[in-house]
Amino acid sequence: MDTPYPTTATLPDWLDPTPWLEQSHTAADVRHALGTESPNEETLAALLSPAAAEFLEPMAARAQALTRRHFGRTVQLYVPLYLSSWCSGGCAYCGFASDRQTERHALDYTSVAKELDAIKAMGFEEVLLLTGERCPKADVDYLRDCVRIAAQKFHNVAIEVFPMAEEEYRILAEAGATSVTMYQETYHPETYDLMHRWGPKKDMLNRLEAPARALSGGLRFAGLGALLGLSDPQYDMLALYRHARHLQKTYWQAGLTISFPRIRNEVGGFDAPYPVDEKMLAQIIFAFRICLPDVPLVLSTREGAAFRDGMAGLGISKMSIASKTTVGGYGDAGSEEGQFDVSDARGLHEFCDMLRSKDLEPVFKNWDSTYR
Amino acid sequence: MLKLGNIEFNSHLILGTGKFSDTETMIRAIEASGTELVTVALRRFNQDKPDDDLCAPLAQLKNVKLMPNTSGAMNAKEAVRAAQLGRELSGSPFVKVEIHPNPHHLMPDPIETYAAAKELAADGFIVLPYIPADPVLAKRLEDAGCAAVMPLGAAIGSGGGLSTADMIKLIIRDSNIPVIVDAGLRAPSEAARAMEMGCDACLVNSAIAAAKDPAGMAKAFAMGVETGRTARNAGLMPKSDIAIATSPLTSFLG
Ligand code: SF4
Numbered sequence: 083m084d085t086p087y088p089t090t091a092t093l094p095d096w097l098d099p100t101p102w103l104e105q106s107h108t109a110a111d112v113r114h115a116l117g118t119e120s121p122n123e124e125t126l127a128a129l130l131s132p133a134a135a136e137f138l139e140p141m142a143a144r145a146q147a148l149t150r151r152h153f154g155r156t157v158q159l160y161v162p163l164y165l166s167s168w169c170s171g172g173c174a175y176c177g178f179a180s181d182r183q184t185e186r187h188a189l190d191y192t193s194v195a196k197e198l199d200a201i202k203a204m205g206f207e208e209v210l211l212l213t214g215e216r217c218p219k220a221d222v223d224y225l226r227d228c229v230r231i232a233a234q235k236f237h238n239v240a241i242e243v244f245p246m247a248e249e250e251y252r253i254l255a256e257a258g259a260t261s262v263t264m265y266q267e268t269y270h271p272e273t274y275d276l277m278h279r280w281g282p283k284k285d286m287l288n289r290l291e292a293p294a295r296a297l298s299g300g301l302r303f304a305g306l307g308a309l310l311g312l313s314d315p316q317y318d319m320l321a322l323y324r325h326a327r328h329l330q331k332t333y334w335q336a337g338l339t340i341s342f343p344r345i346r347n348e349v350g351g352f353d354a355p356y357p358v359d360e361k362m363l364a365q366i367i368f369a370f371r372i373c374l375p376d377v378p379l380v381l382s383t384r385e386g387a388a389f390r391d392g393m394a395g396l397g398i399s400k401m402s403i404a405s406k407t408t409v410g411g412y413g414d415a416g417s418e419e420g421q422f423d424v425s426d427a428r429g430l431h432e433f434c435d436m437l438r439s440k441d442l443e444p445v446f447k448n449w450d451s452t453y454r
Numbered sequence: 455m456l457k458l459g460n461i462e463f464n465s466h467l468i469l470g471t472g473k474f475s476d477t478e479t480m481i482r483a484i485e486a487s488g489t490e491l492v493t494v495a496l497r498r499f500n501q502d503k504p505d506d507d508l509c510a511p512l513a514q515l516k517n518v519k520l521m522p523n524t525s526g527a528m529n530a531k532e533a534v535r536a537a538q539l540g541r542e543l544s545g546s547p548f549v550k551v552e553i554h555p556n557p558h559h560l561m562p563d564p565i566e567t568y569a570a571a572k573e574l575a576a577d578g579f580i581v582l583p584y585i586p587a588d589p590v591l592a593k594r595l596e597d598a599g600c601a602a603v604m605p606l607g608a609a610i611g612s613g614g615g616l617s618t619a620d621m622i623k624l625i626i627r628d629s630n631i632p633v634i635v636d637a638g639l640r641a642p643s644e645a646a647r648a649m650e651m652g653c654d655a656c657l658v659n660s661a662i663a664a665a666k667d668p669a670g671m672a673k674a675f676a677m678g679v680e681t682g683r684t685a686r687n688a689g690l691m692p693k694s695d696i697a698i699a700t701s702p703l704t705s706f707l708g
Contacts, residue, residue: 117692120623120652142703331628334593361707392706 093271096328097290099123099320107131116144121373126323129369130316138361141368145397148375156445157437158378158400159430160208160240161201164409164421165189165228169214172279173267175309175345175352177421178214180281184419187409188219194228198235200413204404204430207447208238210263212421215281216244226257233258238449240305244282245292251299258454262296263305264289265343269321270313273355277312293329303337304329305380310363311345311354319366323373339400341380342367346425360389371397383426390426395442403433456632456655459547459580459601461519463490466649467679468521468634469672470659472498477511479668487672490517493550493657495525496536499543509544521582523550530569537574549574550604551583560610564591568598575599584636587618592625592633602631604657607648608638611660615644619651626652642671642678649682650690 092098107128115121115128116137128134129141166188169178177184189197201209209232213220225243232239240261241254251262266289268274274286283289293304306326308318326338344363345354358366363385370379380400381393390401406412407420428436434444456463469487471494474480484492492512499522500507512520522540527533530553537549551571554560562584568591571583580601585591587605595603605622608614615638616622626633632654639645645656658675665671 114689114692119693120627138704138707139702146703331630334628364704364707388706392704396703 093269093321097269097321097324099269099317099324102127102320103316107133109133109136112137116140116372121375123320123324126320126369126373127316129372130319130366134365134369135361138365138368141365141372142396145368145371146395148371149395149397149399152376153378153399154443155395155441156443157394157398158208158445158448159206160210160238160400160402161204161206162210162212162242162382162402162405162407163194163197163201163412164212164407165194165225166213166220167409167419167421168217168219169281170217171215171281171283173283174277174279175312175354176214177419179279186219188224189228189410191227191231193410193413195231196413197410198232202235204412205446206430207236208240208449209236210240210242210261210402212242213244215283222246222250222253226253229254229257229259233451233454237447237451240303242305245289246295246299248295248299251296251301255300258451259301260449260454261303261305261337261339262293262301263307263339263341264292264296265305265307265309265341266290266322266325267309268312269308269318269325273313290325293325294333297329297333297336302335303339304333305339305341307341307343307380309343309345310358310366311347311356314356315358315362315366319369323370326374326377337378339378339380340370340374341382342370343382343384346384363389364393367393367397383424384422386425387428391436391440394437394440401433403428404430458491458582458632461547461580463655465490465676465679466655466683467645467676468493468655468657469662470657471495471508471512472525473660473663474668475663477508480508480663481511481515483662483668483672484512484515484518486669487662487676489672489676491519491521491548493521493523494544495523496540496543497526499540501543513544519548520544520546521548521550522546523552523584524570525552525554527553527570528555528566529553529563530566530573533566533570534573537570537579538577541579547578547580549579549581551581554584554610562586562606564588568594571595571600572598575601582634587621587625589621589624589628592629596629596631600631602634602654603629604634604636606637607635607644610637612638613640613661614638615640616647616651619647622648622653623651639675642674645675645678646682646685649679650685652686655679 102123111128112134115125167178168186239259242263278284308322378400381398382402383405437444467489469489469492494508498508524533524536553563553566571581575581582602584604592603608617634655635648635653636657662671
């Protein structure tokens with residue numbers, strides 16, 4: 083299919099990770115990186131290297147110490163609400179892609195309110211609203227109205243939706259959205275082009291610059307991430323780190339979070355070309371905690387219970403739980419198929435008990451709507 | 455290479471020119487330091503009385519640029535006026551914004567400094583503000599168009615060294631413009647430490663001017679700055695040993 087959207091062959095210089103990928107690393111480099119006082123790209127490259135796989139335990143110890151220093155013994159909780167499964171995108175790895183034969187839903191405003199009430203009744207104070215790519219059933223006006231409904235009920239309203247213009251972000255910020263999540267999926271231009279088969283998402287730079295536009299448009303927090311499994315994880319994670327550092331230096335008042343979504347070949351129908359196993363995922367998370375000690379790191383219910391229990395407080399400081407990846411699903415409304423399979427299906431209480439048993443305090447409210 | 459505005463310097467040491475016993479000693483110290491940028495207070499410009507004037511002898515030094523400073527100004531308004539006069543007299547695009555209203559401890563006034571720096575940057579100056587070691591103020595000044603920030607290591611003339619090291623590290627971490635430690639340094643080893651931490655340059659005055667042999671101390675500071683910079687580029691060995699927990703943290707990974 084022909085596309086009117088530009089494709090990109092190269093990354094901008096401030097993002098390009100290749101200079102750090104050309105070096106190979108020894109055990110001595112990893113030890114050096116583990117003890118450094120001023121982490122940088124070299125530190126991350128060493129900690130992501132195969133040589134560092136032998137250092138998982140000391141990396142975990144450092145990650146735990148840094149997590150405690152910056153976040154104490156707390157884990158922040160949030161929950162996602164999928165508003166719509168309509169999508170104009172053609173992402174090869176997604177259950178909502180426009181070529182999939184699945185029934186499409188978008189919650190009407192009454193259902194949105196009901197779903198949010200059900201979530202609120204569970205005890206959450208932060209909700210993440212999701213849609214697919216821009217389409218008539220879920221456009222900026224629809225989102226603005228959904229954000230307004232959510233902002234009446236929740237202190238923190240986050241959105242994980244299509245890239246927008248700065249003005250559109252401003253509209254959502256004024257409606258009460260505080261955070262934007264925008265995963266680049268992959269920073270590798272050729273892979274990006276391959277995976278995003280059609281639709282507006284083909285425009286890689288547009289997506290790349292969306293977090294900056296959101297922060298200019300008045301959102302206070304930006305969540306970054308790459309979908310692990312699509313491309314060489316070292317490439318993607320180094321570019322992700324550079325992206326975060328760039329935003330930290332430019333939008334110095336903004337809060338960042340980083341998530342580590344992973345395609346799991348054992349669940350869902352898409353085979354990841356660069357599968358990432360649990361050990362490598364743990365190594366990546368430890369490396370990020372060491373290199374960005376004060377940035378909240380997020381783990382969703384894509385991961386299984388044992389892994390999540392192990393990682394809570396060990397680098398990870400923010401988690402979702404009791405999540406549905408179907409449209410709705412908390413109240414009466416609900417679709418059959420989700421965007422991805424939930425691997426940790428525990429309820430909120432069970433999860434909080436687990437956290438407390440590890441001497442970790444679940445935190446529901448970490449923001450106040452007064453600041454909006 | 456140290457880049458301030460569009461101008462590049464090989465030396466990463468900047469000298470202050472006050473407090474020397476005489477002009478001759480000052481000139482010898484500057485030459486021994488290899489510096490290419492010196493700061494001079496507008497209040498030490500005196501065209502009417504050449505014996506008392508620092509500007510003319512400094513202007514004769516080859517390879518050394520002048521940076522007038524606003525020391526003596528009590529507020530932003532006075533500093534802006536001083537800067538404009540300094541530019542007129544010296545022809546230099548640089549200005550060091552220095553506003554310390556308390557004559558005893560000489561701590562910079564962040565509010566007036568910000569206001570003056572913003573106005574002068576908009577007026578086309580290459581602005582280097584002298585500031586408390588405050589990471590938020592540093593980013594504000596970067597946004598306002600400053601060419602560098604100059605956090606203090608300790609109070610002016612205190613010889614307190616790098617007592618603000620932790621704050622300076624935070625400034626360096628997120629700064630897109632050079633970070634220059636200004637004030638407080640007593641020994642060349644402290645200048646080396648500042649450069650090892652990642653500072654882009656050091657500004658030294660009292661420690662050199664008040665030494666028994668100012669030219670000798672100027673040379674020592676030049677070496678200290680170079681040593682620290684070379685070490686930074688060579689990559690320092692980390693401090694901490696790798697900790698191994700008694701009960702494994704990663705057993706859940708199988
Ligand atoms: S990942 Fe997002 S944009 Fe791509 S098909 Fe799925 S819902 Fe649409």
